[in-house]
Amino acid sequence: MSFSYPPSDDDNNQHNLDTTSSVFDTGNDPFSTSEESESPTLDFGHLDRINPLTIAPALGVYAPGYGNSPEYLFAEDYTDYRKKSWGEQLMYWTGVSYLTGAVTGGSYGLVEGLRSSGGKSWKLRVNAILNASGRRGAALANACGILALMFSGFESLYDHYLGEDTVYNYALAGISAGLVYKSTAGLKPASIYSAGLGLAGVIGIYAARQGIYGRRLQKLI
Incomplete structure (x- = not known):
């Protein structure tokens, strides 16, 4: 006597998996692996159909209708000159002015120390030079840094509220500072400081940013 048992859930699941794999197995998968080779097989027989104009300008070829200029990732790269933001100007001009004042004042203190210590011993001359350079350099560096800080702040303020980068912004920024x-x-x-800073802002910074003194200085300032 023989008995037959109904199929279990595991048998049904295995049957469903086999059916699914047979339905989706088309045999044309380019990434399918064979028993002879473990690496995937790719079809490179249609590479001549690729149009290089569709991937321009990566290959230096420009598609028709898109102009003859390269594409840019950032908007400021469209122009040769990009004005610094208010934060960049604040840090840049303060640092540059402070260093410039320190070097200029230190040089003046060096000359002053050499003149005042003439005929003295070498140790006394070195001491006089260090004192004069430190005093003059620190004073001028602090003054230039504060003036640059004020000028950058006022210039950014006027540029924000007036909405245009005109010569009046730089003149007003110098006068206010x-x-x-x-x-x-x-x-x-x-009045003397206002007139001097206003003139320096117009002739120095504004003219340089307009490219009057050259492209290199324009990008630097």
Whole structure:
């Protein structure tokens, strides 16, 4: 006597998996592996159909209708000159002005120390040079750094509210910085500093950013 048992759930699942694999197995998968080779097989027989214009300008070929200029990743790369943001200007001009003042003041202190210590011993001359260079360099560096900080802040403020990068922004920024810096010294010193900084902002910074003195200086400033 023989008995037959109904199929279990495991047998049904195995049957379903086999059926699914047979349905989706077309035999044309280019990445399928064979028993003879473990690496995937690719079909390179239609590479001549690739149009290089569709992947321009990666290959230096420009597609028709898109112009003859390369594409750019960032918007500021479309122009040769990109104006620095207010934060970049603040850090850049303050640092450059401080270093410039330190070098200029230190050089002046060096000359002053050499003149004042003439005829003295070498140790006394070195001491006089160090004292004069440190005093002059620190004072001028602090003054230049503060003026550059004020000028950059006012220039960014006027540029934000006026909405245009015009010569008036630089003139007003210099005048405002001079007035604030020498506001406690009286009307005459404040007027002199205002006129000087306004003129420096127009002739120096604005003219340089307009490319009057050359492209290299324009990109630097």
